[in-house]
Amino acid sequence: xRIKILRVLIxxxxxxxxxxxxxxxxxRGSYYYKLSKNNRxxxxxMEGWRGRIFDRQxxxxxxxxxxxxxxxxPQDIKNTKELFLFLSSVLGVDRxxxxxxxxxxxxxxFAPVVIxxxxxxxxxxxxxxxxxxxxxxxxxxxxxxxxxxxxxxxxVLGYVGKVSQSQxxxxxxxxxxPLSFVGYLGVEEYxxxxxxxxSGGLQVExxxxxxxxxxxxxxxxxxxxxxxxxxxxxxxxxxxxxxxxHVGSIIVMDADNGEMLAMTNAxxxxxxxxxxxxxxxxxxxxxxxxxxxxxxxxxxxxYPPGSVFKIPIAFGGLDSGKIAIQTTFHCxxxxxxxxxxxxxxxQHGAQNLYQALTHSCNxxxxxxxxxLGADSIYRYAKIFGLGELTHVxxxxxxxxxxxxxxxxxxxxxxxxxxxxxxxxxxxxxxLITPLQLTRMMATIFNDGLEVQPHVISAIGNxxxxxxxxxxxxxxxxxxxxxxxxxxxxxxxSPEGTAHILDIPGLNVSGKTGxxxxxxxxxxxxxxVGYVKGESRNIAFCVFLENGGSxxxxxxxxxxxxxxxxxxxxx
Amino acid sequence: xxxxxxxxxxxxxxxxxxxxxLAALYSASxxxxxxxxxxxxxxxxxxxxxxLVMAFLGRTDYRKFYDGAYFFYFVxxxxxxxxxxMGRHALGAQRWINLGEFSFQPSEFMxxxxxxxxxRYFAKRRVHLSFNFLSxxxxxVRDLIYxxxxxxxxxxxxxxxxxxxxxxxxxxxxxxxxxxxxLSYKYIFNLIFLCLAFFPIGWNFLRQYQKDRLLVFLxxxxxxxxxxxxxxxxxxxxxxxxxxxxxxxxxxxNQLNFLPERHTDFIFSVIGEEWGLVGSILVIxxxxxxxxxxxxxxxxxKDRFGVFVCMGIAAILTLQVIxxxxxxxxxxxxxxxxxxxxxxxxxxxxxxxxxxxFLLNLSRR
Numbered sequence: 001x002r003i004k005i006l007r008v009l010i011x012x013x014x015x016x017x018x019x020x021x022x023x024x025x026x027x028r029g030s031y032y033y034k035l036s037k038n039n040r041x042x043x044x045x046m047e048g049w050r051g052r053i054f055d056r057q058x059x060x061x062x063x064x065x066x067x068x069x070x071x072x073x074p075q076d077i078k079n080t081k082e083l084f085l086f087l088s089s090v091l092g093v094d095r096x097x098x099x100x101x102x103x104x105x106x107x108x109x110f111a112p113v114v115i116x117x118x119x120x121x122x123x124x125x126x127x128x129x130x131x132x133x134x135x136x137x138x139x140x141x142x143x144x145x146x147x148x149x150x151x152x153x154x155x156v157l158g159y160v161g162k163v164s165q166s167q168x169x170x171x172x173x174x175x176x177x178p179l180s181f182v183g184y185l186g187v188e189e190y191x192x193x194x195x196x197x198x199s200g201g202l203q204v205e206x207x208x209x210x211x212x213x214x215x216x217x218x219x220x221x222x223x224x225x226x227x228x229x230x231x232x233x234x235x236x237x238x239x240x241x242x243x244x245x246h247v248g249s250i251i252v253m254d255a256d257n258g259e260m261l262a263m264t265n266a267x268x269x270x271x272x273x274x275x276x277x278x279x280x281x282x283x284x285x286x287x288x289x290x291x292x293x294x295x296x297x298x299x300x301x302x303y304p305p306g307s308v309f310k311i312p313i314a315f316g317g318l319d320s321g322k323i324a325i326q327t328t329f330h331c332x333x334x335x336x337x338x339x340x341x342x343x344x345x346x347q348h349g350a351q352n353l354y355q356a357l358t359h360s361c362n363x364x365x366x367x368x369x370x371x372l373g374a375d376s377i378y379r380y381a382k383i384f385g386l387g388e389l390t391h392v393x394x395x396x397x398x399x400x401x402x403x404x405x406x407x408x409x410x411x412x413x414x415x416x417x418x419x420x421x422x423x424x425x426x427x428x429x430x431l432i433t434p435l436q437l438t439r440m441m442a443t444i445f446n447d448g449l450e451v452q453p454h455v456i457s458a459i460g461n462x463x464x465x466x467x468x469x470x471x472x473x474x475x476x477x478x479x480x481x482x483x484x485x486x487x488x489x490x491x492x493s494p495e496g497t498a499h500i501l502d503i504p505g506l507n508v509s510g511k512t513g514x515x516x517x518x519x520x521x522x523x524x525x526x527x528v529g530y531v532k533g534e535s536r537n538i539a540f541c542v543f544l545e546n547g548g549s550x551x552x553x554x555x556x557x558x559x560x561x562x563x564x565x566x567x568x569x570x
Numbered sequence: 571x572x573x574x575x576x577x578x579x580x581x582x583x584x585x586x587x588x589x590x591x592l593a594a595l596y597s598a599s600x601x602x603x604x605x606x607x608x609x610x611x612x613x614x615x616x617x618x619x620x621x622l623v624m625a626f627l628g629r630t631d632y633r634k635f636y637d638g639a640y641f642f643y644f645v646x647x648x649x650x651x652x653x654x655x656m657g658r659h660a661l662g663a664q665r666w667i668n669l670g671e672f673s674f675q676p677s678e679f680m681x682x683x684x685x686x687x688x689x690r691y692f693a694k695r696r697v698h699l700s701f702n703f704l705s706x707x708x709x710x711v712r713d714l715i716y717x718x719x720x721x722x723x724x725x726x727x728x729x730x731x732x733x734x735x736x737x738x739x740x741x742x743x744x745x746x747x748x749x750x751x752x753l754s755y756k757y758i759f760n761l762i763f764l765c766l767a768f769f770p771i772g773w774n775f776l777r778q779y780q781k782d783r784l785l786v787f788l789x790x791x792x793x794x795x796x797x798x799x800x801x802x803x804x805x806x807x808x809x810x811x812x813x814x815x816x817x818x819x820x821x822x823x824n825q826l827n828f829l830p831e832r833h834t835d836f837i838f839s840v841i842g843e844e845w846g847l848v849g850s851i852l853v854i855x856x857x858x859x860x861x862x863x864x865x866x867x868x869x870x871x872k873d874r875f876g877v878f879v880c881m882g883i884a885a886i887l888t889l890q891v892i893x894x895x896x897x898x899x900x901x902x903x904x905x906x907x908x909x910x911x912x913x914x915x916x917x918x919x920x921x922x923x924x925x926x927x928f929l930l931n932l933s934r935r
Binding site: 010035 | 806
C-alpha cells in the first residue's frame with residue numbers, strides 16, 4: 001500500500017519537473033537562446049585607413065603614417081608591478097601615470113588597453129624584444145594622421161581627433177564607436193564620411209570571465225576615399241609667408257567655376273599637434289589664444305567691409321535709377337547731418353560716380369546711400385550675396401549681417417540717418433566674411449553669374465562637378481560694364497587707391513577698403529579684386545585684420561599677384 | 571513481471587545513464603582548461619569498476635548486508651568524524667578522505683548506509699508489534715525518536731562539513747523510511763509541521779553562502795554576477811537548448827565556461843543545452859523508468875528489509891534527480907546534490923553502482 005503511495009508521489013514530482021522543463025526549453029527557449037548569444041560575443045572596433053587629401057597638383061596634404069602604440073592585454077598580466085616598472089623605464093613616463101592611465105581605460109579583460117600612443121620605433125623594438133618576459137605586452141601598429149605641409153592649408157584641412165560624446169550622438173547612425181577618430185573643422189570634418197570609410201572590427205567570442213576564447217570574424221575596415229582639393233598648396237605657402245607678420249586672410253578663387261585655389265588665414269595652426277601625445281598643452285594654448293588661430297577667418301570671421309561695400313551701393317544707385325553715371329556730388333571733405341560731421345579721406349571736390357569709386361570718396365556714397373535708403377541697400381547687398389552663406393564646402397560658415405531697418409524697428413531700436421550713412425560706407429553693423437566679398441568680385445567679373453565657392457575637386461576617382469551657379473538676371477549689362485570699368489580704373493588710374501597693383505601685363509581690377517575696427521584698434525585693410533589672366537581668371541581677397549590702411553593690403557596683394565604670374569598660375 | 575526482466579531493466583537503464591553521462595562529460599571537458607579532459611577518462615574507468623561492483627553485488631548473499639548494516643553505519647559515522655578532523659579541503663568544504671591515491675566522500679556512502687541501517691531497524695521491529703506490550707510513548711520513541719536520533723548524528727556531521735544538500739537528503743531518507751516502516755500518518759503530518767516550524771530557527775545555523783544561495787534562489791537577479799550568476803547562467807544554458815539542442819560539443823554556455831561546476835552538479839545544464847528538450851526528456855524518462863522498476867522490485871520482494879531498502883533507494887534516487895534537475899532549472903536553491911550516474915564524482919558514482927548492485931541482488935529473490 002505504502003509502495004503505491006510512494007509511486008504516485010514519485011510520478012507527481014516527475015511530472016512537475018517535466019512541465020518546468022518544457023516551459024524552460026520549449027516555451028521560453030528562444031528568449032534564453034538570445035541571451036546565450038549575447039552572452040558570448042563582443043565587438044572590438046577597428047580603425048580604418050583614413051582617406052588621404054591631395055591638392056590640385058596631387059601634392060599630399062594629409063597622409064597616414066604608421067605609428068606604434070604600446071598596449072597591455074589585462075587577462076595576460078602576470079606581474080603587474082614589474083611590468084609597469086619596465087614600461088616606465090622604456091617609455092620614460094612615470095609609473096603611476098601609466099597605471100592610472102591603464103586603470104581608466106580597461107574595459108574587457110581581453111581587450112588590449114592602449115598605454116602609450118605614438119611611441120618611437122626604437123621603443124617599439126625594445127618592447128617587442130621583452131615580450132617573452134611580459135606576455136601581456138602588445139605593440140600594435142596603427143595609422144596616425146600627418147599633415148606633411150604643417151600649417152599650410154590648416155584651416156581648409158582641419159584636423160583629426162578622438163570623437164567627442166556629442167559627435168557620437170550626432171553620428172550614431174553612421175557607425176561611430178567611442179574609439180573612433182573623427183575629423184574636426186575643414187575638409188576633415190566636412191567630408192568625414194568619405195574620408196573615414198567603413199569602420200570594421202573584430203568579433204570575439206568570450207567566456208564568463210570576459211576572456212577571449214576565439215576570434216569569430218574579422219571585418220576589415222573599409223578604406224576611406226582619397227580626396228583631391230582644388231587648393232594649390234604653392235599659393236597657400238606663399239600666402240602663409242605673406243601673412244607672416246599679419247592677422248588676416250588671403251583667398252584666391254577661380255572666378256569662372258568657384259574653385260578655391262587658396263584660402264589661408266593667419267595666425268594658422270599646425271594640425272599635427274592634435275595627434276601628438278605630448279602636445280596637449282600646446283593644443284590648450286591654441287584654444288585659448290587671443291588671436292584664435294583655429295578660426296578660419298575666410299568663412300567665419302565677420303568684419304565690416306569698409307569701402308568695398310560701395311560697389312553694391314553704386315550698382316544699386318544706377319540700377320534703381322536714383323542716379324546716373326554722370327550724377328555729381330560735391331565733396332568738401334565731410335558730410336554734416338544733425339550737427340555731426342561724417343568724414344571723408346580727402347576733399348575730393350566735385351565727383352561723379354566713376355571718380356567717386358576710383359577715389360573711394362565717402363561723401364558721394366553718404367548722399368547716394370541716403371537716396372537709396374537702408375532697405376534698398378540691404379536688397380542690393382543681398383543680390384551680391386553679402387550677408388548670406390556662400391555654401392562653400394567647409395563647416396561652420398557664418399553668414400554675417402546686413403542691417404535692415406525693419407529688423408531694427410522690430411527689435412525696438414530706433415533707426416537713425418546716421419545708421420544709413422554708416423552702412424553706405426560699409427561700416428556700422430555691416431558684417432561680412434572675406435569669402436563673401438571674393439565671391440562678389442567673381443559675380444561682377446561674370447556679369448552676374450554667381451558661382452559657388454568650393455574646395456572639393458574629386459572624391460576617390462570621381463570628379464565632383466555638381467555645383468550650382470546662379471545668374472543674377474537683373475544685372476543690366478550697361479551698369480555691369482560701368483562697374484567693371486570703374487573697378488579697373490581703381491588700379492589703372494594713377495589716382496586710383498590701388499594703383500600699385502597696376503602690374504604690367506596683368507589685367508587687375510578691384511576695390512580697396514579701410515574699415516574702422518571697434519575700439520582703439522587699427523583699421524582693417526581690404527583689397528578685393530579679380531584678374532583676367534591668360535590661363536585663368538581669378539577673384540581674390542587680401543584682408544588684414546587691424547592691418548591699418550588699405551595700402552598695406554595692396555602691397556600684400558601685389559606680392560601675391562607677382563607670385564601667381566611667376567608660377568604661371570595666371 | 572518476471573524477476574529476470576526486472577534484472578535486465580536495471581542493467582539497461584544503468585548502462586544508458588552511464589553512457590549518456592560519459593557523453594555529457596566528454597563535452598563538458600572538451601578542449602577546455604577549466605575542466606580537464608582527464609575527468610572523462612576517470613569517469614570511464616569508474617564506469618568499468620561500477621559494472622564489476624554491480625555484477626559482484628548481484629551474486630553475493632544479501633543477508634550479509636542485513637547483518638552488516640549496523641556495522642557499516644558505525645564505520646561510516648566514524649569516517650564522517652574523521653573528515654571533520656583531518657579531511658581534505660576542496661571548494662570551501664571538507665568532504666574528502668584521502669586513502670593513498672584514492673580519495674572519497676564518506677557523506678555519499680552515508681546515503682546507502684543509512685538506508686541499510688534504517689531498513690534493518692524497521693524490519694526487525696515488526697516482530698514485537700503483535701504483542702502490543704508497549705505504551706504509545708514507548709512506540710513513538712521506538713518508531714520515531716530513536717531512528718531520528720540515528721539519522722541526526724550523520725546529518726549533523728555532514729552539515730558541519732558543510733554540505734547542506736547531502737544532509738537534507740539524509741533527512742529525506744529518514745522520512746521515507748519511517749513512512750515505509752508504517753508509522754501512522756498522524757505522526758508523519760505532525761513531523762512535517764514540526765519541520766516547517768523549525769525552518770526559521772534553522773536559518774540561523776546556515777552559513778552566509780548558504781543563506782545567499784537561498785535568497786538568490788528566490789530572486790536570482792539580486793546578484794547577477796555573484797551568487798545569482800550560477801542560476802542565471804544555468805537557466806540560460808538549458809533554455810537556450812530549446813527543443814533540439816545546440817548539438818553535442820556545440821553548447822556555447824558550456825564550451826565557453828559560462829557554466830560553473832558543469833561536470834558535477836550542473837551536468838544537466840550541459841545536456842539541456844546541447845541536446846535540448848529531447849535529450850532532457852530522454853534522461854528524465856530513463857530515471858523515471860528505473861525508479862518505477864525499483865518499486866516493482868519492492869512489490870516482488872518477500873522480506874521486509876528488502877522492501878524498505880528498495881523504497882529507500884527509489885526515494886533517494888528520486889530526490890537526487892528531482893532536486894538536481896530542479897536546482898539547475900532554478901526551481902530549487904543550489905545545494906550540492908549530484909545527478910546519479912551522470913555527474914562526475916567517484917564516490918557518488920560508486921554509491922549509485924552499489925545501490926544498483928543491491929537491487930540486482932534483490933530482483934533475483
